[in-house]
Structures are given as C-alpha cells and as structure tokens.
Amino acid sequence: MSSFKGNDGPETSSGRDEGEATLKFATWQSAVDEGFWHRLASLKLDTLQLAEHPIPVTGFFAPCSHPQVSSHVQLLLESLDNGQSRNNPADLLGNRNRVPISGMLYNTNTLEGFYSLDKQLLLKNTAQQIWHDIQSGRAAEDSRLLNRFLMISHADLKSWNFFYWFAFPAIKLPIPATSAPPKIASEVFDGNEGAGVLSACNHWRSVTPTMTHPFFLLHISVSGLVQAKPLSEWESVKLEGGKVIAAFYDPCHLPNNPGWPLRNLLAFAAIYWHVHTLQVICYRERRGQADLKQCIVFDVIIPQLPDWSDMSNVPEAIGWELNAFRKVGPRSVNLSSSMDPYKLASAAA
Amino acid sequence: MAFTQRLHEAFKGAVERMTSHRTVSAFKEKGVLTPDEFILAGDNLVSKCPTWSWEAGDPNKRRPYFPANKQYLITRNVPCLRRAASIEEEYEAVGGEVLLDDEDDGGWLATHGALCGNKGEEDNLPSMDTTETPDRQEIRIINAYAGGNEEDVIPDMADFEEADNIVETDAATLQPPYLVANEPDDDNILRTRTYDISITYDKYYQTPRVWLTGYNEARMLLRPELVLQDVSQDHAHKTVTIEDHPHLAGKHASVHPCRHSAVMKKIIDVLMSRGVEPEVDKYLFLFLKFVASVIPTIEYDYTMDFDLGGSHH
Known part of the structure; x- marks a missing residue:
C-alpha cells in the first residue's frame, strides 16, 4: 500500500x-515549573554532586481541555520525587489532571558534556524500550509505557542558568x-x-x-x-x-x-x-x-510493515523538541533572581 | 519590593505563627472563611469544575491545619489569548473604566463598566453571566525567560546549533510544532500565553488568595513582572503584587487579599438582599467571579450554572 x-x-x-x-501529528510541548529547577539544584548539591547517571523523572499532563490551547507535559517539584520525599505517592493518585508520563533525565556537569551527549543514541534507546514494551505485551498491560520522554540538562549553579532539551520519542513507521x-x-x-x-x-x-x-x-x-x-x-x-x-x-x-x-x-x-x-x-x-x-x-x-519480529530490526525514531525559536536546539532559563543567594540578599536589604 | 510591603509581610508572618486559625464561621458576617470552610468550598469547586484540583505541594511548606493532600487548589494551562492592557485601551476608547469609590468598594474596578452600562450600588457585584470572550487579537512573541536579562540568555546557543547534527525529517510531523491561535502572516508568530492559577488560604486575612504563574507562547516561564500585563492595569502593582508563594518555589504574581473579605461581604449582602441565602461551599465561585475583574483575559473555569444559594425565589 x-x-x-x-x-x-x-x-x-x-x-x-x-x-x-x-x-500529521502535532508535537508534544514541554513546560517546566520553577519548583522543578529548585529541586534539581538541591538534588545536584546534596545528592548527585558529580554523578551523571540518568535519573528517573515523572512528567504530568491532562487531555486537551480548551479548544484553543493544547496541553503540555509539565515538570514540577514532584517530578523528581523518586519516592524519596515525604510525599506519599497516594497523594498523587486520584488527581485526574496529573496523568503521569515517565521520563529519564541526563544531567551533565558541564555545558560541554551537555553538548557532547549522543542525542540520537539516547532517543534511539528510549524508542527501543517502547518497542520492546510493545513486542513483549507489557504496553498492552500498562498503556502508560507508550508515552515516554527524555530530558537532557545542564544546571549551572554559579550563574543559575539551566539548559535543557526534551525529546518525546515516537516510533516512525x-x-x-x-x-x-x-x-x-x-x-x-x-x-x-x-x-x-x-x-x-x-x-x-x-x-x-x-x-x-x-x-x-x-x-x-x-x-x-x-x-x-x-x-x-x-x-x-x-x-x-x-x-x-x-x-x-x-x-x-x-x-x-x-x-x-x-x-x-x-x-x-x-x-x-x-x-x-x-x-x-x-x-x-x-x-x-x-x-x-x-x-x-x-x-x-497503517501500511504494511517490515518484519519487526526480528529484534535486530529496530525502527527509526524521532522526537527532539524544537526550542522557543522553533529551531533544533536546547532551551535555557535563568533563575538567578529567585535562586542566587547574593541577589536574594540584596533584594532583601 | 517596597520596604513597607516587606515590613508588612514580616508582621503578618509573625502574627500567623503566633495566632491560631479561625474556627468559628464568620462567612456571612465578615466574608471570611475558616480552614474547614476553605476545604469545603475547595471540594465543591473541584467537583463542579474538574479542571481544578487539590495539590499537596512541597512537604516542607505544609500547613498543619489542612490535610496533606489538600494544601491548595490549582488549575493549569489556562489560556490567555490577549493582554489585559490592550483590552483596556479599547475600553478607554468607548469611555474608559469606572473606578468605584475607594472607601466603599475597596477600590475594585467595574472592569466592564463602560461597556455594560450603568451602574448603581450593585455594580461591584460581578455579573453572574459568563464574561464574554473578547475578540481575539494577535499577540507577538515575547522572549520572556524567567529572571535574568536578555544578554544572559543562552550564551552558547549559536555554537550549539553548529555543533549539533540532529536533523529529523519526517513527513508525519506537523509543522509548526506548536500552535497558534491565529497564525498571522510570516514571522510575527502568534502564540498563546498560558497560566497556572493557584488558590491558597491566607491565614492572616482568613480568605482565599489567588496566584498567577505565567508561561509565554513557547511554554517558557514568564517573568512575574510580565504577568502584570495580564492584570487589569489599575490593579497591577497595587492590588496585584509579586511575592513568595506559600507552597510553590519562586516569586509569583498574586492578588493581595487585604480587601477580599470586604468585597466578599458586599457580594454576600447583595445576595441576601435579593433573598438568596448564600452557602459557604459556593464561596469560591463567587470569589473567582470577582477575581475575573482583575484578570479579565485569563479564561479559567468558574462556571456555576446552578443555584447560588439554598433558597428559591
């Protein structure tokens, strides 16, 4: 066909x-709340320090509820909970406006590290995970596995600049x-x-x-x-x-x-x-x-597919989000006005 | 932040720490709520308007007089298709707004005064009709990253674009990737700002308090100062101030609650004079209706298509 x-x-x-x-599919949009950056900064200072291992992170969304605005995947303070905080996971259940979407965060120590991450590979790995979940039937049991995202970031805790980039991997037919x-x-x-x-x-x-x-x-x-x-x-x-x-x-x-x-x-x-x-x-x-x-x-x-039962035949994936200028590239946010102790002290004086 | 405002915040904080919360209802007499009544009214809002939900928030900021999972209310991703400031220019063109007498009315504006006609005692009782949606108008993108100045935004972006080789060509991706209320021609990209609106309980004033967190057209955090563009200009910097949110990180624009109880009392009195017995669980609907005069272009949900009070007439 x-x-x-x-x-x-x-x-x-x-x-x-x-x-x-x-x-033609409209892409996901990301939105990051200030609480997320505060939590990431303290996680980096207190726990992660120089470790660069990937961190599980949860985004939240709701179905579109307004004829003029799409809803987006939002990252909040609770996104980095990992079950470690005192927030009882039961508190988050039963909130229809918070459909969870699970993701993986790769936070690098340096901007150079952020640049040099192999983004194609990260995307491919996540898509492969989705593909395995489909093949194995896990996604049939838990449909949440079909929505996943990954995020790369660099938190510059001297200038309070946060660089980040989201991908919402989709298997490309x-x-x-x-x-x-x-x-x-x-x-x-x-x-x-x-x-x-x-x-x-x-x-x-x-x-x-x-x-x-x-x-x-x-x-x-x-x-x-x-x-x-x-x-x-x-x-x-x-x-x-x-x-x-x-x-x-x-x-x-x-x-x-x-x-x-x-x-x-x-x-x-x-x-x-x-x-x-x-x-x-x-x-x-x-x-x-x-x-x-x-x-x-x-x-x-849906057109005829190649034989994907052969596990080595992994399909192509796409999904890196464009930045605020609709270009291929990361976004950044500067939070010095709310995080920099010097600025906070002088604002309070 | 003005020094007097900070001084007041410090005083208010100290009072809040030292005094216990209100336990006796004074809803009809003073227009205020007890924490229990806030929960009752919040539960009703969440059940009638499901875009609102309760949040637990930061465990370190939890108020002991509320259940852990019901610390404050929030509705997210609320569109704001045009700036309140630009609407006001139009009102001025047809005769301007009516600033109600400060003494009596707490300085609240009859935002639609000039358009909706007159007047009289009940004018500061917001109309119970659904506020008409203003015609859409094009808004240009504002590069509004939270905090910082233009010059410290994205230092190495150019290098990065050069260095990166991600090219995703795909016939099935819709371009442009995010939309767009009315796409005007060429590069004047129209996007829609959105807001997360939260309602906390202010123990000092014993009323709900509204907070605004803005996102620009690309879903990037909006600097709180830019949020003031979406506030009725007579409220910006006066009744709407930028302060620390009691449950969320950072500074957020907030409608200052110092006059809330007086306005609510007035609304309740008008209802009672019409023979409607107001019920405390409807408090937030009335409250959100009057907040709409402060943020006229933010289209949050407070629809109440049911009887205001218990009595029938």
Whole structure:
C-alpha cells in the first residue's frame, strides 16, 4: 500500500482534500515549573554532586481541555520525587489532571558534556524500550509505557542558568500512516451511541486507576452497549463482535490533527495487533469533561510493515523538541533572581 | 519590593505563627472563611469544575491545619489569548473604566463598566453571566525567560546549533510544532500565553488568595513582572503584587487579599438582599467571579450554572 502525500499546502487545512493523506501529528510541548529547577539544584548539591547517571523523572499532563490551547507535559517539584520525599505517592493518585508520563533525565556537569551527549543514541534507546514494551505485551498491560520522554540538562549553579532539551520519542513507521480527514465525534456517534461513548469516557477518566491510563478501547457491542476497556482486551472484544475504537488522551487542540501520542499507539496497533486499519478517537475535553464536539475520529490506514519480529530490526525514531525559536536546539532559563543567594540578599536589604 | 510591603509581610508572618486559625464561621458576617470552610468550598469547586484540583505541594511548606493532600487548589494551562492592557485601551476608547469609590468598594474596578452600562450600588457585584470572550487579537512573541536579562540568555546557543547534527525529517510531523491561535502572516508568530492559577488560604486575612504563574507562547516561564500585563492595569502593582508563594518555589504574581473579605461581604449582602441565602461551599465561585475583574483575559473555569444559594425565589 503506498502512501499519498498531500501537496505542500498549509498542513492544518489538509482536511479539505477528501482523499487519504499522510496523517500529521502535532508535537508534544514541554513546560517546566520553577519548583522543578529548585529541586534539581538541591538534588545536584546534596545528592548527585558529580554523578551523571540518568535519573528517573515523572512528567504530568491532562487531555486537551480548551479548544484553543493544547496541553503540555509539565515538570514540577514532584517530578523528581523518586519516592524519596515525604510525599506519599497516594497523594498523587486520584488527581485526574496529573496523568503521569515517565521520563529519564541526563544531567551533565558541564555545558560541554551537555553538548557532547549522543542525542540520537539516547532517543534511539528510549524508542527501543517502547518497542520492546510493545513486542513483549507489557504496553498492552500498562498503556502508560507508550508515552515516554527524555530530558537532557545542564544546571549551572554559579550563574543559575539551566539548559535543557526534551525529546518525546515516537516510533516512525517506515511508510507514514494515512487517513481521510477526521470527523467530529459527535457526528460519528449520535443519539444513544454518543451518550454511551460520553459516559464510558467520563467513567474511564474519573476512577482510579484507569484515569491515569492514557490509551484505551471503546467497545460498542452489537446491542449498542458502550464500554471503555484496557488495550489488553482487544482480542476478547473483537471476538464479541460490534465495533472497537482505539482511544487516547489527546493533548492536541487542533481540529484536523491528532497529537503526538497517537504515533506510538499506531506502532503498537501494527506490531501487536497486526492491524492495517484502525478507527481512532482523539479524546479531548471541555471544562474538564468529555466533549464529543472537541473529540475527532480518524479512520487510519497503517501500511504494511517490515518484519519487526526480528529484534535486530529496530525502527527509526524521532522526537527532539524544537526550542522557543522553533529551531533544533536546547532551551535555557535563568533563575538567578529567585535562586542566587547574593541577589536574594540584596533584594532583601 | 517596597520596604513597607516587606515590613508588612514580616508582621503578618509573625502574627500567623503566633495566632491560631479561625474556627468559628464568620462567612456571612465578615466574608471570611475558616480552614474547614476553605476545604469545603475547595471540594465543591473541584467537583463542579474538574479542571481544578487539590495539590499537596512541597512537604516542607505544609500547613498543619489542612490535610496533606489538600494544601491548595490549582488549575493549569489556562489560556490567555490577549493582554489585559490592550483590552483596556479599547475600553478607554468607548469611555474608559469606572473606578468605584475607594472607601466603599475597596477600590475594585467595574472592569466592564463602560461597556455594560450603568451602574448603581450593585455594580461591584460581578455579573453572574459568563464574561464574554473578547475578540481575539494577535499577540507577538515575547522572549520572556524567567529572571535574568536578555544578554544572559543562552550564551552558547549559536555554537550549539553548529555543533549539533540532529536533523529529523519526517513527513508525519506537523509543522509548526506548536500552535497558534491565529497564525498571522510570516514571522510575527502568534502564540498563546498560558497560566497556572493557584488558590491558597491566607491565614492572616482568613480568605482565599489567588496566584498567577505565567508561561509565554513557547511554554517558557514568564517573568512575574510580565504577568502584570495580564492584570487589569489599575490593579497591577497595587492590588496585584509579586511575592513568595506559600507552597510553590519562586516569586509569583498574586492578588493581595487585604480587601477580599470586604468585597466578599458586599457580594454576600447583595445576595441576601435579593433573598438568596448564600452557602459557604459556593464561596469560591463567587470569589473567582470577582477575581475575573482583575484578570479579565485569563479564561479559567468558574462556571456555576446552578443555584447560588439554598433558597428559591
């Protein structure tokens, strides 16, 4: 099956073409809260010192909840907890606005070290991890494994400059997936079916532990009953008959494009379920509630893949975030006004 | 920070440490809340407006009179499509804002005075209609990194770009990578600022207190001074000040709570004069409604499409 690339017109209006076109994904965005840098600085001074080993870190996101703004992966003070602080992990459970996304932080001692990290390799390793989790079925059991990020940083604790760069690794299909323009979910699911989809999604989003699992299935049974199910139940709902739609928490707000997390879901569908067509609903909210007028539905066509059962045949990955100038490069933030003891002392005098 | 402000903060801190918190409700009499009532009102806000949630915050900054996992409230990633300052120019064009009498009304502004018409005693009671969303206007990108000056930002960026060879070509990546309310032509990239809005309990004033953490159009931390562009200009530097957040790191813009109880008392009185018996768990809806006059362009959720009080009329 060959993919048909749309002409090079404005991507967001690719929906005008009624035919199949390459599915284009809006990238993740990162946002780092000041508390994270304060915690990193104290971790570096008190614990890490000159150690440069990778540190597990947790980002948080929520599905898009505003028609004009995408949501982003946010790093907070709690992102570096590692279970060492007095924050009871139970305190973080049950917060629907904090869907965790796990990451790895590589903090270097010098700016030169930051420059010379092999970023392609780091990205590749993370993508490989995702790929293994798909192959092994771990991702079917815990869909959170499909969303991962990595972050490199250099904390200059003399000038209080923090350099950092995020990557959100996505497995790149050898031939891009295609889709006809999306439909608004409220038009795809009307009447009782729409009400069923809405209530199944709201239920998934409001109970522990499913609320923090960003990928799931919607099963519409032959009798019209709609239920949200984990990815691991694909085979059994297929046997039951009816319709199965893959769903994911979409951080993206755009009317014609899905967000980045769909990429790894499509890779998962191709590798683990061996499907070539998949109906997908981009789950979005309005004022914190499921809203089918904001959700969009794609009928995705996934091209034939090479034989990935051969473990040496690792697919390509992409995902380094562009900086504030939309260039390939890191970001930096200067926090001397809130961290530099000299400045703090003179401001207090 | 003005010296008098710091002196006051020190005094307030000392009083807060030495006095116990309010335990008897004085919601209707004084417009204030006990910590228990704050939790009650916060629980109601979180259940009606699920974009809000409770946070535990830094364990070292925990207030003992609140449950560990309910220290303050927050709503994240709230869009702010245009600067409050630019809206005010438009208001001035149609007759300007009405600054209400300082004595009676605590200096709060009837932000929409000129547009919404007159006037009278209830004018400082914010309208219960949903605030109309202003027409979108293009905002240009501001390179607003937290702290520091332009010159100490990204010293070696040029070297770095040269040195790095990451080229990710991919037909399936949507360009530009982040969007864009209305993309104007060429390089005048329009982006949307966003805010994290938190509500803490101020023990000294016995009222909630609102804090603003801004992110620029590229989701980089905004310097608190730039946050003041999104505050109604008559409040910037007066009722809105930049201070240490009680639970979060760093300086954040905050609506100073010294007049909150007086305004809340006034709102409660107006409701009661209309025969509506206000319920304390609705406090934060009323409170957020009046905060909207201070930050008119930040579109946070405080929708209340249910009865304000318990009584029917």
